[in-house]
Ligand SMILES: [Zn+2]
């Protein structure tokens with residue numbers, strides 16, 4: 476196809492095999508993973524200790540959508556028997572710990588946004604940034620302090636969440 480951008484061969488982020496196929500290196504459908512990893516059969520990626528939720532990784536839908544969808548399943552579910560369904564996902568999202576996580580993450584995002592806006596104001600480009608026409612170099616200067624603060628908060632936050640959710644098993648293949 477004309478205008479297609481292909482990346483150079485490099486290792487798959489999941490299995491490490493060198494990706495060489497056009498389907499793997501087409502920038503438009505690129506997902507850092509090889510075709511084998513994208514389309515292999517469904518497997519349980521993790522089981523979460525708080526409620527035994529199974530986190531499934533399902534095969535990617537097709538060549539134009541190479542991202543593997545995640546499904547949630549409980550073994551006790553009458554309609555999916557733990558293979559993953561929307562009903563299970565609803566139960567999953569309603570768990571108080573996950574609700575707490577989501578609220579905190581939104582709060583962190585809002586805090587980061589307000590730090591960024593403060594920096595934009597200090598650079599004198601808040602209005603330009605809102606209109607999407609601020610100079611890139613100055614945007615970068617405003618982004619710097621926010622990213623440093625944000626990354627520190629996020630890494631602390633990830634550790635906290637991991638300790639709360641403690642996956643029972645992780646198969647990262
Ligand atoms: Zn792979």
Ligand SMILES: [Zn+2]
Pocket residue numbers: 547548549552553554555556557558559560561562563
């Ligand atoms: Zn279900």
